[in-house]
Amino acid sequence: MKKSLLSLAVSFAVTCSGAAWAQGDAAELEQRIANLEQRLEKSEKTADEALDKASAFEFHGYARSGLLMDDNLNGATGTGPYMTAAGALGGAVGRLGLEDDHYVEVVLDHKSQKEDGSWSKYRIMLADSVETNNEWTGAESQLNVRQVFAEIGNLASFSGAFENASIWAGKRFDRDNFDIHFIDSDIVFLSGTGIGLYDVQLSEDWKANFSIYGRDFGTIDSSGVEVENYIATMNNYMGPWQLMLSGMTAADNEERSADRADTGLHALLAYHAGSFYGMSDGFSKTGVLFGTGLGAELKGIGSNGSLNEDAQAVRLFSYGVTSFADNWRIAPALLAEYSQDRFVDSDEFMWATFNVRVAQELTKNFEMVYEGSYQYMDLDNGVDQADGSYYKATIAPTFKLDTAAGFFERPEIRVTASYVDWSEDLDNYSVSLSDDASTMGEGGEFIIGMQMETWF
Amino acid sequence: MKKSLLSLAVSFAVTCSGAAWAQGDAAELEQRIANLEQRLEKSEKTADEALDKASAFEFHGYARSGLLMDDNLNGATGTGPYMTAAGALGGAVGRLGLEDDHYVEVVLDHKSQKEDGSWSKYRIMLADSVETNNEWTGAESQLNVRQVFAEIGNLASFSGAFENASIWAGKRFDRDNFDIHFIDSDIVFLSGTGIGLYDVQLSEDWKANFSIYGRDFGTIDSSGVEVENYIATMNNYMGPWQLMLSGMTAADNEERSADRADTGLHALLAYHAGSFYGMSDGFSKTGVLFGTGLGAELKGIGSNGSLNEDAQAVRLFSYGVTSFADNWRIAPALLAEYSQDRFVDSDEFMWATFNVRVAQELTKNFEMVYEGSYQYMDLDNGVDQADGSYYKATIAPTFKLDTAAGFFERPEIRVTASYVDWSEDLDNYSVSLSDDASTMGEGGEFIIGMQMETWF
Amino acid sequence: MKKSLLSLAVSFAVTCSGAAWAQGDAAELEQRIANLEQRLEKSEKTADEALDKASAFEFHGYARSGLLMDDNLNGATGTGPYMTAAGALGGAVGRLGLEDDHYVEVVLDHKSQKEDGSWSKYRIMLADSVETNNEWTGAESQLNVRQVFAEIGNLASFSGAFENASIWAGKRFDRDNFDIHFIDSDIVFLSGTGIGLYDVQLSEDWKANFSIYGRDFGTIDSSGVEVENYIATMNNYMGPWQLMLSGMTAADNEERSADRADTGLHALLAYHAGSFYGMSDGFSKTGVLFGTGLGAELKGIGSNGSLNEDAQAVRLFSYGVTSFADNWRIAPALLAEYSQDRFVDSDEFMWATFNVRVAQELTKNFEMVYEGSYQYMDLDNGVDQADGSYYKATIAPTFKLDTAAGFFERPEIRVTASYVDWSEDLDNYSVSLSDDASTMGEGGEFIIGMQMETWF
DSSP states (O other): OOHHHHHHHHHHHHHHHHHHHHHHHHHHHHOOOOOOOOHHHHHHHHHHHHHHHHEEEEEEEEEEEEEETTTTTSSSSOEEEEEEEEHHHHTTOOTTOOOOOOEEEEEEEEEEETSSOEEEEEEEEEEEEEOSSSSSTTOOOOOOEEEEEEEEETTTOOGGTTOOOEEEEEHHHHHOOEEEGGGGGEEEEOEEEEEEEEEEEEEETTEEEEEEEEEEEOOOOOOOOEEEEEEEEEEEEEETTTEEEEEEEEEGGGGSTTTTTTTTEEEEEEEESSSBBTTTSSSSEEEEEEEEGGGGSSSSSSSTTTEEEEEEEEEEEEEEEEEEETTTTEEEEEEEEESSSSSSSSSSSEEEEEEEEEEEEESEEEEEEEEEEEEEEEESSSSEEEEEEEEEEEEEEEEEEEEGGOOOOOOEEEEEEEEEEGGGGGOOOSSSTTTTTTOOOOOEEEEEEEEEEEOO | OOOHHHHHHHHHHHHHHHHHHHHHHHHHHHHHHHHHHHHHHHHHHHHHHHHHHHHHHHEEEEEEEEEOOOOOOTTTOOOTTSOOOOOOOOOOOOOOOTTTOEEEEEEEEEEETTTTOEEEEEEEEEEEEEEOOOSSSHHHHHHEEEEEEEEEEOOOOOOOTTTOOOEEEEEEEEEEEOOGGGGGGEEEOOEEEEEEEEEEEEEEEEEEEEEEEEEEEETTTTTEEEEEEEOOOOOEEEEEEEEEEEEEEEEEEGTTSTBBBBBEEEEEEEEEEEEEETTBBEEEEEEEEEEEGGGGGTTTTTTTTTTTTTTTEEEEEEEEEEEETTEEEEEEEEEEEESSSSSSOOOOOEEEEEEEEEEOOSSSSSSEEEEEEEEEEEESSSSSSEEEEEEEEEEEEESSSSSGGOOOOOOOEEEEEEEEEEEEEGTTHHHHHHOOOOOOOOOEEEEEEEEEEEEE | HHHHEEEHHHHHHHHHHHHHHHHHHHHHHHHHHHHHHHHEEEEHHHHHHHHHHHHHHEEEEEEEEEEEETTSSBBOOOOOOOOSSGGGGOOOOOOOTTTEEEEEEEEEEEEEOOTOEEEEEEEEEEEEOOOOOSSTTTTTTOOOEEEEEEESSSOOOOOOGGGGGGEEEEEEEEEEEEEEEEGGGGEEEEEEEEEEEEEEETTTHHHHHHHEEEEEEEEEEOOOOEEEEEEEEEEETTTEEEEEEEEOOTTTTGGTTTBSOOOOOOOEEEEESSSBBTBBBEEEEEEEEEEEEGGGGGTTOOOOOBBBBOOOEEEEEEEEEEEEEEEEEEEEOOOOOOOOSSSSOOOOOEEEEEEEEEEESSSSSEEEEEEEEEEEEEEOOSSEEEEEEEEEEEEEEEEEOOOOGGGSSSOEEEEEEEOOOEEETTTTTTTSSSTTTTOOOOOOEEEEEEEEEEEO
């Protein structure tokens, strides 16, 4: 019995000593936890406020800036991806080593979000393009506002097919334009001022965008009428397939000058593949564009008011990007167009560009980039005819943060050496019938360049 | 005994196990708390740094962008809130459905704060205004710097009446300008380059701003003298009352052309009500402006160097905003002016605009907006006289994030249909005496529009 | 036995009660800690994301905006730090109280960082300079892109001397340009479009930058050749010493006009002291520049295509900043140049500017600033000769957030009163031989100004 009493006492003592320790400690711990809770609550608010503020604004941009010199150590002139006679028709060639302009896009976005999840986005884009290498360009500046629009989405009162739709208005580049970067040409470039709906879900596999864009063609001197082209577009996506249909009307365009088209149709059918032509990782895009009348300007839909009423044009494109060996990447591209009765009833133009860019990743930060470009032209403006070929070969030692990140990792800092030549038949040829139209001039030029290019 | 020994043993075992648990756990908890404390300290710093960085920069803006077409599907011309003959005198009409310009203001603010609480704010505003719906506007661009100023406040060495005062210098729009949004007209628009003090507390109920603004009127060809107008303003606030007094002098303005004013006086008396004319929630603003000489330009104080030395003008304004039923809002506005001897000794101008905008909130994201606008004009430029009326009716289906947030919630995405007409007597009338002055032309026009408008 | 069973029971009870307290409390604490851990993890991510977002963008700028009036209350004309006849040669004088322009630089930086620590920086700078005090400057706007470049650094594959090197390309002001702020003149201003390497560590104490910049001199009308000047520079730093060597070539510059230089050499030797001439706290910079041919434009290296082939120039500079008593600061500056055969074979120009700015800190937010400026000129353009002196005295009551932070704390908001005079001999003199070259005009002018100046 004594022992069991003892046992009780001991038991108590131990227990109490355990409890006493735990209690003081716990109180202190509790205080520290309470402090933490208070501090964390404040810090959470600070972090949330900081994220909200930082997220309300976004800065995006594109820029290239560099210089080109010829083999006499003078500035190279007349170069660029649209340097050939077919360039006036949209016949771009490989851009690497040909650009000496300073082209910038400054995009400032303001975003807001309501508690119900609805959002708004406002975008303004300033752009500039100058040739001079000097730094004060007040006299040559082209700085201008290329986009200014607002978009709202995830709207509580939108449901059904419109549940995920967003609505926009203003001046803009269409969201779903896409390009062949390597030849600096969009496949489609729908733009102007208008209003539209994105992402209307017409069925489980069918999403569509609807828009009306207006563009200015100029003023009729005699009447003061402002001729505008209104382009209605339905752009459909079904899995990897895209079918984009546009109709347009510019009521009094034929009064600006005889025989100009006042309506047009435009269609694009494209296949966006998640692989390099089914052969390897990467992607590829292939398709065809067709247009008549005002729709015969196939890239910049509805942007050309000088087209003939009988104009017809068809364009093929295909390009892709893949790796073909350790540390080697390749990006072939094809763009070809046939058009007739484009500006006058008897003209007929055909051009086809094949371009290939290859990158050899030598270190994490350095790669050699090679580009070969070929263009065939057979051009007949109704008065003069010329056909022939254009060739370009470029090698570009290139620095970047991570060569393994691929063709679209930027910034790139590069020096370039290019050789450019073409058929003599093309030297003095111009698509334009105007007397002072610029021509290709003589080929056989060696060009050295230094350039940065970035986007973000 | 064996059992009580057992009991002891058991007791110990349990107790020790309890104590051991508490101690080990406490140590572990303590460690976790210590870790939390460390991490939180770092995270607090990160959050503070992020907030500081995000707060040092602010992006604000205003933008409208859209297009207008007439009933022939051509671009509508000559429209806008200042489209009437009285527009040249500042006689604005309701803006809804009349704007086809792309006007943007890009405001970039840099803010800093010292540990003593004193702050600085630097603002630069870029602005642009073009008509074309095309997206490359290098040739038409008006992009320019409208504001660039710095302001400092909460200064340690400012006390007494100046304790809450801030001081600024540079080119700016005055902070306390205010407008009737619906007709795109400021009540007062004081601006230019200068220096000033805000928020000097002259007594418990009396706050005042002081400023000197300079504006350029042009150069005297013969002497090369640059004529500038210097405007000294005292702007007083007593409860809802505002009394703004300005005097100005442009020393050699009469040498630019005979009879031009070289001094001026300007006064504004306004009542800023926190209710809709005392009748319902909302707000209203009512007042009168008066000016002589260079002060007879009543909106843009001191901005017009062409005023006659005997010019006199008086302007009344009143507008307000309220809800008048579930999901219905209304905003009536009145602006009227009488002026005489404005540009020449014998001219006499009177115009009065009444505008009403009504919104019918149909869903959270969609409302119908209606605007009716009427302007009466009786204009005599000293040579020609005309009087008559202008009418406009507009209906505008409008999308926005939250219709219940009211008339000033943006962005708004709208389509508009308007009918505009006026008295024939006004067709060929112009306030200007110059031969090539533009006139109102013929009325009776139906106009369709698509537009976004935002500010933030 | 019963008791010992009891004892067991009691012991259990007590122990359990102790354990229950500790356990319940611990469990609760543990839960609170677990909650904290969860919340903190989320908050850390939010804070990190916010900091990343806020850090990816930086807004920097410079701006001055103000007005000047003469003692007739008209706008002051012809003023500015380059107002003297020697200004055309780069002979700046003290700027305080002489500036009535609105000059702004808007710098937008985009930064990114990879996990391996490598970073990229993209910068675009918009700049504008107008004179008018009015706020809509569409007609006078000079808004343009002065810089657009990308830079990458801390590259994984760069090692040895290049370990800390960064590489850049595009249009830019060189990173290591430096100026005498008080007379608005750079010591060297290397700029243009090119490519370069910064911070190559040639030895422990020797760091160097390498660059090639191109600049445009214009087009030869007859041949269409674009003459460009290519400037190769090695800029060395050894402790406080800087030796900057540049060579340049503009292949066909002599074909733009006879006797123009087509090559040039330029050297700068500078000593950057971490004290005010070894006498007191502050800093000072002293050095000499020398150039021949196209290198004879000593500030804007390679920027002047009009230099004569025999042109030679040498320039001395020294300036510093220190406190010389409680609440008093001083910044003396000297800039002097001798050049000959600059534009024609027989010209000879000498000018020397001495400027001193003194600040008297009266309160934390207010100081009186005084500036005295003197320039001696002895100018012979090969046809006309003039020599004489220019004097300026300015007093400027100045507001800022913290006067104790020194001469380079901004923003400053100031009013200025200046008296400016010069030798009569200089009144009608111009360095230029062109008939309509502007001259200094008559001196003896009193000028009042209001201005803000900031950078950040």
